[in-house]
Amino acid sequence: MLDATRTPPRLPSAPGVGYKSQHFHDLRAAPGPVTWLEVHAENYMGDGGRPHAQLRALRDDFAISVHGVGLSIGGEGPLDKAHLERLKSLITWLEPASFSEHLAWSTHGAEFLDDLLPLPYTEATLTRVASHIDQVQDVLGRQMLLENPSSYLAFADSTMSETAFLSELVRRTGCGLLLDVNNVFISATNLNDTPEGYLDAYPTHAVGEIHVGGHDADTDDAGAPLLIDSHGRATADPVWALLDHALAATGPAPVLVEWDNDVPDWATLRAEAERAAHALATAAAP
Amino acid sequence: MPTDQTQFRTALLDPTQPVPDGLTDGAGQPTTKRFAVYRNNVTVALTEALKTAFPVLVSLLGRQNFDQLARLFVRAHPPTSPLMIHYGAHMPAFLSGFAPLSHIKYLSDVARLELALRQSYHAADVTPFDGRKLGTFEAHQIVASTLTLAPAATVIPTVWPLFDIWRYTTQSGAPKPRAIAQPILITRVEFDPEPHALTPAQAAWLSHVTGGATLGAAQDSAMAIDPGFDLFTLLTLLIQNNAIANFTTPKD
Numbered sequence: 223m224l225d226a227t228r229t230p231p232r233l234p235s236a237p238g239v240g241y242k243s244q245h246f247h248d249l250r251a252a253p254g255p256v257t258w259l260e261v262h263a264e265n266y267m268g269d270g271g272r273p274h275a276q277l278r279a280l281r282d283d284f285a286i287s288v289h290g291v292g293l294s295i296g297g298e299g300p301l302d303k304a305h306l307e308r309l310k311s312l313i314t315w316l317e318p319a320s321f322s323e324h325l326a327w328s329t330h331g332a333e334f335l336d337d338l339l340p341l342p343y344t345e346a347t348l349t350r351v352a353s354h355i356d357q358v359q360d361v362l363g364r365q366m367l368l369e370n371p372s373s374y375l376a377f378a379d380s381t382m383s384e385t386a387f388l389s390e391l392v393r394r395t396g397c398g399l400l401l402d403v404n405n406v407f408i409s410a411t412n413l414n415d416t417p418e419g420y421l422d423a424y425p426t427h428a429v430g431e432i433h434v435g436g437h438d439a440d441t442d443d444a445g446a447p448l449l450i451d452s453h454g455r456a457t458a459d460p461v462w463a464l465l466d467h468a469l470a471a472t473g474p475a476p477v478l479v480e481w482d483n484d485v486p487d488w489a490t491l492r493a494e495a496e497r498a499a500h501a502l503a504t505a506a507a508p
Numbered sequence: 509m510p511t512d513q514t515q516f517r518t519a520l521l522d523p524t525q526p527v528p529d530g531l532t533d534g535a536g537q538p539t540t541k542r543f544a545v546y547r548n549n550v551t552v553a554l555t556e557a558l559k560t561a562f563p564v565l566v567s568l569l570g571r572q573n574f575d576q577l578a579r580l581f582v583r584a585h586p587p588t589s590p591l592m593i594h595y596g597a598h599m600p601a602f603l604s605g606f607a608p609l610s611h612i613k614y615l616s617d618v619a620r621l622e623l624a625l626r627q628s629y630h631a632a633d634v635t636p637f638d639g640r641k642l643g644t645f646e647a648h649q650i651v652a653s654t655l656t657l658a659p660a661a662t663v664i665p666t667v668w669p670l671f672d673i674w675r676y677t678t679q680s681g682a683p684k685p686r687a688i689a690q691p692i693l694i695t696r697v698e699f700d701p702e703p704h705a706l707t708p709a710q711a712a713w714l715s716h717v718t719g720g721a722t723l724g725a726a727q728d729s730a731m732a733i734d735p736g737f738d739l740f741t742l743l744t745l746l747i748q749n750n751a752i753a754n755f756t757t758p759k760d
Binding site (some may be wrong): 265267268273298336340353412415 | 512513514516520521529530531532533534535536537539540541542543545546548549550553554557587588590592593628629630631632635645659660696699700749758
């Protein structure tokens with residue numbers, strides 16, 4: 223269990239964006255409502271050069287969230303200790319306001335599969351993931367946030383819901399949660415659930431950050447809707463509506479716009495951040 | 509029987525393997541297309557990572573051919589680390605043994621160059637040796653000196669016109685490659701790695717010096733290849749491009 227007294231300051235309850243190096247100059251010249259940035263940890267695990275120089279410049283003006291995509295917290299094998307040490311060094315020099323990772327697996331044996339792969343929600347998975355989160359929080363000496371996945375399928379052997387699984391992880395490890403409402407919308411659509419029902423069962427008290435982002439629409443072999451988490455377009459209207467629903471439950475929270483593929487110019491991404499600012503202002507209004 | 513991650517992984521990278529049991533859609537029915545989303549995600553992610561790593565290979569081979577090559581490469585050499593910034597280290601060796609492209613003999617060296625450019629981009633920052641200090645040394649001190657290159661500086665040996673091939677592929681209006689051996693020196697003044705064409709004698713000098721030889725001893729080896737080798741031309745290139753980390757002069 224994490225010693226909460228060592229938890230560093232939280233991200234501001236304001237809009238942030240996923241940082242892309244091509245926005246370095248435009249973002250600093252005209253940040254609009256953006257006061258914090260999220261970076262993918264693994265892109266900054268080189269030894270120096272431009273990636274490190276940009277982070278050193280940006281952290282003067284923006285709070286930074288480090289978002290890992292390579293730790294494989296749901297993996298059946300042990301965590302990669304070398305990778306955990308790399309995360310620790312990055313976090314030690316960068317001193318970010320937040321560190322988050324995913325409820326997923328991506329490493330198998332010696333292989334890294336570069337995708338966020340799904341988990342059955344069973345007691346065995348719960349025990350393993352909780353022990354991995356304990357290990358991460360011990361090594362990093364801080365609380366981590368865990369993000370809910372976007373699901374395309376379910377496991378016949380799951381014995382509990384995703385929200386029950388996350389609630390129990392929070393209780394056992396003291397971790398916080400990164401609530402991705404785009405993923406909630408995708409998973410609920412793909413698995414015949416309602417996104418509002420998911421949020422009503424979700425442990426909103428533990429939320430330290432919210433994500434919105436774009437998805438693509440497809441259909442499965444039975445002709446049922448199949449949404450794909452692409453991060454390649456603007457956030458869809460029903461996801462913005464779900465953000466309002468989430469903010470009503472969580473209260474003010476850091477809200478991040480993710481756009482990782484077909485990345486638009488800064489003005490387009492900033493317009494998305496302005497939409498998030500509007501949602502935050504509306505939620506805060508009496 | 510529960511679906512384990514070994515089963516899942518086997519089916520992910522090999523579409524001839526059956527979809528694992530125990531995976532269902534929202535109605536609790538078995539599903540193939542939904543598993544295909546993960547298959548597609550993994551292949552696309554790894555292929556895109558290779559396109560980012562090897563833009564010159566993509567230009568030389570064309571996008572469709574590169575995609576086919578990438579599909580075979582990712583199955584033979586999936587990443588072994590979450591550091592995707594270093595993915596593709598096996599590409600030169602993979603290309604050397606890849607029969608359908610064996611007639612393009614310089615492809616492995618192009619892959620080596622692209623990997624080295626990426627390593628240079630992410631290499632550690634160091635304070636470079638200040639070339640003005642050279643003027644305070646006597647000639648006999650200089651030839652007795654040793655040096656180390658900056659972490660972002662590296663040499664790619666080759667018998668192909670590698671610099672010309674790189675320039676012809678990346679710059680519009682660049683002249684066609686000539687039939688000469690062009691080893692490459694990569695340097696990084698601030699943040700952007702830059703390739704420079706070397707003569708074989710210059711590459712030999714750098715190879716000896718980075719192996720620990722004195723500048724003078726390395727010069728003898730270089731002049732055995734090319735009597736016209738000029739030490740100060742090469743030292744100037746290194747100094748102007750912040751490529752020397754340490755320059756050690758013996759104490760008289």
